[in-house]
Each structure stands twice: as structure tokens, then as C-alpha cells.
Amino acid sequence: MIPALDANAQxxxxxxxxxxxxxxxxxxxxxxxxxxxxxxxxxxxxxxxPKGMPDNPKGWLITVATRRLTDQIRADTAxxxxxxxxxxxxxxxxxxxxxxxxxxxxxxxxxxxxxFMCCHPxxxxxxxxxxxxxxxxxxxxxxxxxxxxxxxxxMAQRLTRAKQxxxxxxxxFPEFTDRQARLSAVLTVIYLIFSEGYTTSGGDSLYRADLSxxxxxxxxxxxxxxxxxxxxxxxxxxxxLTDARRAARTGPHGELIPLDEQLRxxxxxxxxxxxxxxxxxALTRGAVGPYQVxxxxxxxxxxxxxxxxxxxxxxxxxxxxxxxxxxxxMTRLSHAIALAxxxxxxxxxxxxxxxxxxxxxxxxxRLDAARAHLLERAGRHDEAxxxxxxxxxxxTSTPERNYLLLHAARLNEHETGTR
Amino acid sequence: xxxxxMMNTPAGGQYQIASWPSADIKAHMAxxxxxxxxxxxxxxLVGAEGLSSPDQAKLVRAGANGQPITDGIFPESKxxxxxxxxxxxxxxxxxxAIAAEASAAPGPGGKPLNLPIEVRQVMTGPPPESTQ
Numbered sequence: 001m002i003p004a005l006d007a008n009a010q011x012x013x014x015x016x017x018x019x020x021x022x023x024x025x026x027x028x029x030x031x032x033x034x035x036x037x038x039x040x041x042x043x044x045x046x047x048x049x050p051k052g053m054p055d056n057p058k059g060w061l062i063t064v065a066t067r068r069l070t071d072q073i074r075a076d077t078a079x080x081x082x083x084x085x086x087x088x089x090x091x092x093x094x095x096x097x098x099x100x101x102x103x104x105x106x107x108x109x110x111x112x113x114x115x116f117m118c119c120h121p122x123x124x125x126x127x128x129x130x131x132x133x134x135x136x137x138x139x140x141x142x143x144x145x146x147x148x149x150x151x152x153x154x155m156a157q158r159l160t161r162a163k164q165x166x167x168x169x170x171x172x173f174p175e176f177t178d179r180q181a182r183l184s185a186v187l188t189v190i191y192l193i194f195s196e197g198y199t200t201s202g203g204d205s206l207y208r209a210d211l212s213x214x215x216x217x218x219x220x221x222x223x224x225x226x227x228x229x230x231x232x233x234x235x236x237x238x239x240x241l242t243d244a245r246r247a248a249r250t251g252p253h254g255e256l257i258p259l260d261e262q263l264r265x266x267x268x269x270x271x272x273x274x275x276x277x278x279x280x281x282a283l284t285r286g287a288v289g290p291y292q293v294x295x296x297x298x299x300x301x302x303x304x305x306x307x308x309x310x311x312x313x314x315x316x317x318x319x320x321x322x323x324x325x326x327x328x329x330m331t332r333l334s335h336a337i338a339l340a341x342x343x344x345x346x347x348x349x350x351x352x353x354x355x356x357x358x359x360x361x362x363x364x365x366r367l368d369a370a371r372a373h374l375l376e377r378a379g380r381h382d383e384a385x386x387x388x389x390x391x392x393x394x395x396t397s398t399p400e401r402n403y404l405l406l407h408a409a410r411l412n413e414h415e416t417g418t419r
Numbered sequence: 420x421x422x423x424x425m426m427n428t429p430a431g432g433q434y435q436i437a438s439w440p441s442a443d444i445k446a447h448m449a450x451x452x453x454x455x456x457x458x459x460x461x462x463x464l465v466g467a468e469g470l471s472s473p474d475q476a477k478l479v480r481a482g483a484n485g486q487p488i489t490d491g492i493f494p495e496s497k498x499x500x501x502x503x504x505x506x507x508x509x510x511x512x513x514x515x516a517i518a519a520e521a522s523a524a525p526g527p528g529g530k531p532l533n534l535p536i537e538v539r540q541v542m543t544g545p546p547p548e549s550t551q
Contacts, residue, residue, distance in 0.1 A: 409441035
């Protein structure tokens with residue numbers, strides 16, 4: 001029997017995996033081949049490290065992975081073309097022996113390149129997410145497949161296709177227009193991963209929660225690489241301040257519990273404190289961006305003792321700022337709800353009317369649900385029930401549909417007095 | 420052997436969950452979640468999905484050039500597929516028993532809905548090669 005790696009060594013392996021992959025990809029370009037080689041090195045580490053840790057674990061992994069990669073290239077004569085390419089790409093002094101940690105290469109940039117490559121513009125969102133989890137997060141294909149409720153073979157295929165797409169696009173490291181655009185693409189993917197884990201509670205919710213944890217971990221790594229980018233910390237803070245409410249967010253039957261009905265004592269105070277601290281540090285560095293603004297809004301909710309005692313005026317102003325920084329229909333919808341909390345439901349309903357022409361929102365359940373909520377607050381219960389039902393028919397999320405149906409039924413009982 | 424259990428619900432019939440009292444909706448949801456959990460724990464559940472409302476359903480056919488031709492929404496349909504389970508069991512009787520349990524999901528007043536569940540065996544791969 002193979003002795004198992006202890007938890008510390010497992011964490012170390014996962015932290016090192018993207019760094020090692022970054023080094024290899026930078027040297028040899030062939031992402032798919034490098035990725036296979038790193039996976040094999042990780043497996044080798046899992047069997048050999050329990051017998052004795054190497055002095056330089058990262059160097060050990062780079063050496064083993066490089067050996068696997070060159071073995072693979074030598075063995076595979078059908079890939080001669082690639083071999084020639086690889087050899088031509090390796091600086092002459094490295095062709096004989098690989099130094100474990102070749103000096104002169106900026107390791108920080110190598111790991112960063114990996115983040116950017118996973119967000120290659122030629123890839124779909126789903127592929128970017130899968131590749132980021134695999135290459136940066138170091139998750140196994142099986143774990144990613146479980147998190148997305150697809151068979152492992154399907155996820156393996158998706159990853160292979162993604163790597164193929166990068167290869168055929170001609171540039172392993174895409175040329176983004178500028179550094180900010182590159183970073184923005186990476187932050188978007190990390191936030192998508194977080195949302196995948198946070199918004200769905202279908203299937204095995206345990207694995208979904210893992211996705212949120214993974215997104216936070218990956219963002220923290222990125223923050224270490226880019227300590228001067230306040231938006232990265234803004235994203236870390238936003239995720240912590242949102243994730244703090246997780247336990248209070250679903251009921252015993254998996255139904256969604258909205259903010260105003262959540263048991264606030266069940267919120268994770270430690271997460272909130274940490275999120276606030278990170279946010280504070282980010283805000284003092286200037287260059288306020290959308291993630292910092294959203295994190296500030298999340299912090300205001302987290303601090304409020306009740307829904308009514310929330311600083312809605314400040315939240316409304318922050319949504320206004322957010323519309324200026326990063327306009328989207330969903331931001332405007334949130335702004336209308338904050339406006340209703342400040343000036344009453346009638347004002348909010350007028351603001352929502354202005355959004356009905358938006359093609360993204362017109363047929364979305366979100367506009368119906370928001371309008372239903374404001375109609376309910378305005379005492380127009382019959383109209384509210386009708387819209388709650390329409391929203392329930394339009395949503396594709398089971399917990400959300402259950403919530404909308406239940407809420408409409410309760411409102412109906414309240415209305416007819418048949419409780 | 421695998422079986423697909425399909426829950427077909429009549430349009431406008433007793434399965435109009437939106438018109439139920441909240442307590443009954445809650446009981447129904449709890450039943451469905453518990454049912455899937457139980458099948459999963461027994462190692463019998465292969466997959467289960469609920470389908471979204473048929474309001475936006477489309478019928479699609481390939482046109483002359485292979486491009487999709489969609490036909491609109493069909494409010495006149497008498498019943499629609501609301502969801503399905505795929506179970507892996509040792510005998511058809513077990514699949515029928517599971518289907519009966521699903522059929523007895525609580526409805527208005529907590530009374531069993533007794534919805535018809537269509538049980539179909541899932542085809543398998545090729546038979547093992549004969550070595551005579």
C-alpha cells in the first residue's frame with residue numbers, strides 16, 4: 001500500500017502545480033503536453049514524497065515533469081514536427097540538462113501567464129472555467145466533472161477541446177489590448193467560478209460549495225502575484241463578504257432564502273471581518289473599480305442588523321457609481337430595488353418600467369421577480385402573485401422556482417386569510 | 420438494468436402546483452428532494468432532472484440546408500414531460516416499485532397525486548461476444 005500524503009503536502013502540491021505548469025508552458029509552449037507531464041509529476045510526488053520530502057519540492061516537480069515531457073516527445077515519433085519545434089524553442093544551454101529552478105525567468109510572470117492563457121479569448125466561458133480549475137486550481141478532471149454534473153468523459157473532452165482551441169488559435173499567450181483587459185478577463189472567470197458554486201444548490205451541494213472555496217483560493221493566489229492591483233483584492237473581499245451568508249441562504253429543503261428572510265446570526269462573522277479588512281486595504285490604495293464597489297455594497301448588507309436598518313441610501317449611491325463604472329441590466333435592476341428601499345416601491349416600479357425595453361431583461365424572470373416584490377410591498381398583492389408565478393415559470397433554477405412558488409402561495413394565503 | 424421513469428403531468432390538471440397552499444408545496448418539495456437522496460444513497464440513482472416550464476418549449480426540425488426550423492410554443496399540448504429519473508436496479512419489479520413511490524408524491528392536502536409514471540428500460544451496449 002502506498003503511504004498517503006499528509007494534508008500539508010497536498011496543499012503544497014496544489015499550490016505548486018500552477019507554478020510548475022507555468023514554468024513548463026513558458027519553456028515548451030505545448031500546453032496539452034506540459035499539462036500531462038505536470039499531472040504525471042504530481043502523481044509521482046504523491047507516491048514518492050511520503051517516503052521523504054525533497055529539499056526543493058518545486059524544483060523536484062519541474063525536473064520530473066520536464067523528464068516526462070521529453071520522454072513523451074522522444075517516444076512519439078509521429079510527433080516529430082513538434083519535437084523539432086520544442087528543441088528549437090529550448091535555449092541551447094537548457095537542451096542538455098534542465099536546471100530545477102532556472103534563474104533569470106520571472107516565476108511570478110509564468111504563473112500569471114497561466115491565468116491569462118486559461119482566459120484565452122478564443123475559449124467559451126465554460127472552457128475558461130474548466131481550464132482555470134484544472135491548470136491554476138489543480139483540480140482533477142473528475143472533481144471538475146462532479147462540480148458541473150457532467151460525466152468525467154465529457155469534462156475530459158471539454159478540456160481537450162479547450163487546449164486544442166488554444167493551440168489552433170496560434171498564440172498560446174493571447175495578446176490582449178492591454179494589461180487591464182487581461183486582468184479583467186481573469187477576474188471575470190474567477191467570479192464566474194465563485195457564482196457557479198454559490199448560486200446553484202442543485203445536485204450535490206457539497207461540490208458546488210467547493211467551487212466557491214476554490215475561486216477564493218485562486219483569487220488569493222492572484223492577489224499574492226499582483227499585490228498592487230486593488231481590484232484583485234476587491235474581488236477577494238466581494239467573494240468573502242458574499243460567501244459569509246452561505247449558510248443562511250438555503251432552507252432545509254434546498255429552497256432559496258432571500259436576504260430579508262435570512263437568519264443574520266447564521267452569517268459567518270469571521271469571513272465578514274476578513275473581507276472587510278481586505279476591502280479596507282484595497283480602498284485606501286485608490287483606483288476604485290467595480291469589484292471594490294460591489295464588495296462595499298456586500299459589506300453594508302453584512303453589517304446591517306435588519307433589512308430596514310440597512311444603509312440603503314449609500315447602497316443606492318454605490319449602485320449609481322457602479323452603473324457609471326460598469327453598466328449592466330442587472331446593476332440597473334439592483335439600483336431600482338435600492339431606490340425603492342429609499343423612496344418607496346412606487347419610485348422603484350417606475351425605475352423598473354424603464355428597464356422593460358432591455359432585450360436581456362424583457363423575458364427574464366428577474367425583472368418579473370423584482371417587480372412582483374415591489375408590487376407586494378406596495379400592497380398590490382394580486383398583481384404581485386401573478387408576476388411571481390410568471391417568474392417561477394421563467395426561471396431555470398429549481399431552488400429559485402421553489403422559492404417563488406412558495407412565496408406566491410404564502411402571499412395568497414395572507415390575502416384570502418385562509419392560513 | 421437501467422430504467423427511465425418519466426413523470427408526465429397534464430396541462431391544467433391537478434399538478435398545477437402554483438395553485439396549492441404553501442404547506443402542500445413545501446411537503447411536495449421535501450418529498451422530491453428526499454426521494455432523490457434516498458435513491459442516491461441506495462446506489463440506484465443514475466440521474467434525475469426536472470425540466471423547466473413548457474411555456475418556452477420549441478419543436479425543431481432540420482430544414483433543407485440543415486438549418487434549424489423552430490415551431491413555436493404549443494399551449495394545446497395535453498400533457499408534458501415534467502422530469503425524469505434514471506435508475507439502475509436488479510429487476511424490473513424494483514423499477515416499478517420506485518415508480519409507484521414517485522407516483523405517490525404528496526399533492527394538495529397531502530394526498531398522493533398518483534400521477535402516471537412511464538417506465539421504460541434503457542437500451543444497453545452490444546451483448547458480450549460469443550466464444551463457442
